[in-house]
Amino acid sequence: MKVVKFGGSSLADAAQIEKVQNIIQEDEQRRVVIVSAPGKRNSEDDKVTDLLIALGSSIQAGETDRDIYKKIISRFRVMTEELGLPLSVAEKVKDTIDEAVEMVKDDSSHALDALKACGEDGSARIVSAYLQECGLQASYVNPKEAGIVVRDQPGGALVLEESFDQLYSLRSRNEILVIPGFFGFTPEGELVTFSRGGSDITGSIVAAGLKADLYENFTDVDSVFCVNPMDVDQPKELTSLTYREMRELSYAGFSVFHDEALIPAFKEKIPVCIKNTNNPSAPGTMIVSDLPERESHVVGIASDKGFLNLYVSKYFMNREIGFGRRLLQILEDEGVSFEHAPSGIDDMSVVIREHHLPPEKEEVVVNRIKTELQVDTVMIEREMALIMIVGEGMNQTIGIASRAAAAFREAEVNIEMINQGSSEVSMMFGVKSSGLGKAVKSLYRTFFE
Template sequence: MKVVKFGGSSVADASQFKKVTDIIRSDDRRKVIVVSAPGKRNANDTKTTDLLISLGESINNGSKDEQIYNKVMDRFAEIAKDLNISGEVLGRIEKRIKEACEAVSRDYIAGLNALKSCGEDGTALLLSAYLQSSGLESSYVNPKEAGIFVSDEPGGALVLDESFDHLYELRRRDEILVIPGFFGYTPEGKLVTFSRGGSDITGSIVAAGVKAELYENFTDVDSVFCVNPTIVDNPKKLSTLTYKEMRELSYAGFSVFHDEALIPAFKEKIPVCIKNTNNPAGQGTMIVNKREEKDGHVIGIASDKGFLNLYVSKYLMNRELGFGRRLLQILEDEGISFEHAPSGIDDMSVIIREHQLPKEKEAVVTRRIAEELHVDTITVERDMAMIMLVGEGMNQTIGIASQAATAFRHANVNIEMINQGSSEVSMMFGIKSDGLASAVQSLYRTFFS
């Protein structure tokens, strides 16, 4: 049995639905299908989920935006019309969207979760109906029916262990099962969404639950590239990655895969294949538990902007018990999560996503650090970018850091921070954002050309 997930670009319009159906039909082991909400049809289009979020915000602000509501319904109506799907299916989609809009008025957070999930739910209803009309036995399966139970953390739900036993029961069913991604239910029956991009998470959870032989994730690229193709022209394609490598790359800016999505598949050692809906015969990229060939050393270069460096310095910091804990406690008190925390004997940096620490909150945090920790220096440096070298073979290779430093020098980019994970799968560099492109290009020439 294979579990197959189709991303937003794969279900953006009726022509993509037909490609998806051909892919499912071509392999009778593709028994469980997980779908995203309809994505962009072109560069100027808007994702369905973004429309639903805007719709929810308008309701919360006191007036439902009928124009946005009509755009959402038009997306589903156009797909249904082009696929010749009955109005009864479209009616079910509209009924659920209206109910979610009413829920937003009563409870904004819970209602918005319900509204956001309507994109995936509508796709699943349409695809199941189209598979049936194409002669394939198929059923829509709601996540509650499937047994996807999650924690009550709206917009950041985590799967509960009890889900996997329920999901295994899906193996008893003979038809093709179509499950909407992105959301589950608490044991009390409350609908809760995963973090954005969470359909990847659903696919991995379902694959682990049914103990699939393979989890196929169809998107709009032929494979994973070793570097962002918008920064480097025609970069090397990666045929095989390990789970650890892909997670590091996903976290650090690779948009192909949600960074949390691989964990359930990783625990069950289920291989994952990333493929292109528009080129299903392509080899794709396999993600596996272990790969023997590690002679590439650095297999990928990930990069992302939008970071800041909170830097504190205090003489004899290393002899002050609990200093790091108290610093991070201040961030926790203010609702701020951090990414990295490299330190020296008298200083400590905390790398934070910029949106976590807006200017108004920065003043509160720096005041508390100064008053409660009595530091000598405290600065906040914004407009930072992070570049990560990834590869399980790196820990067996002498000179990676030296080669990287030379590449930064050739790019005339100053390294503001270096942090190497204890797993030795990755090495991260912090730089100013304006040097990102030239630094990545120089690193690519060093490690891949």
């Protein structure tokens, strides 16, 4: 059996949902369907999840934005009508939204998560009703009923092990099951969402729990590209890559698939196929556990902006047992997560996502470092970008670092940071954001042309 997940653009309107129905009907192995919230119908349009978040904020600010509320209700009503579904479907979606709105008004715990989740829930109700309408045996299945149990961290759920056994029992149901993505329930029964884009995670969890033969992830691209098409014109398509490669690429700007979503599939070694709802006959990109040896060891180049470098120097640092640990402790105390912390003899750098260290936190952190660690220098350099080149076998291939470094030189971009060796499948470079585009183009020429 196959678990099939459809992203927001695949559920943006009635026409898209018809495509979804066709895809499901085409292959009787497609037995479990995970859906995102309706996405944009055009570039000017809103994603339903963004609207729900804005609605929640307005309520919390004491001024419920009725326009946004109406927009949301209308999105679902129009879809229902265009698909020729009974009005009761749209009513049910509205009831769920209204219930969440009341929760936010009452300031009850987990209310925002409940409201954010209404987009996926609505999609699932409409898709399941439409499948029935088309004569298929199909049911809406709530994640609570499905058994998706998560740790209680609003907006950052993590699946609990018990979920997988519970999900397995869904195999015995002889019909198409439509499950909303993006959320689960705590052992106490509270609704909690995964991080943004978390429907990919739900799909992966369900595929793992059901021990599916394949997890198909339908998006709006034919395949994964080896580099961001915003940086390079018509880059090469990837027909296959490994879980580890995909995870590293997702981390640094490959938004086609959620960073964390691969893990449940990986643990059960379930192949993942990225496909296009608008061109379902294209083969897509397969993500698997192992691949036969390939000629080139670099399969992708990913990059992301918005990092800063916290630089600290102190004489005798390398004699002070515990210096690095105490520096990281200060960051932890202040709730600042970091990406990398390479150290030299008398100096240490910590790479942090800029939004994790807003100015008010920066002041606290810098002062604590100065007074508690008595450092000689503490400096923050903003507007850094990270570039990762990714590929299995890379770390054991002589000459990759040399070709990569030469590409930076050709682009006349200085390498501020290199982190190689901590990961077996990637090499990371830090550059000033202004040089990012040039560097990525040059790396593409080096490894793919």
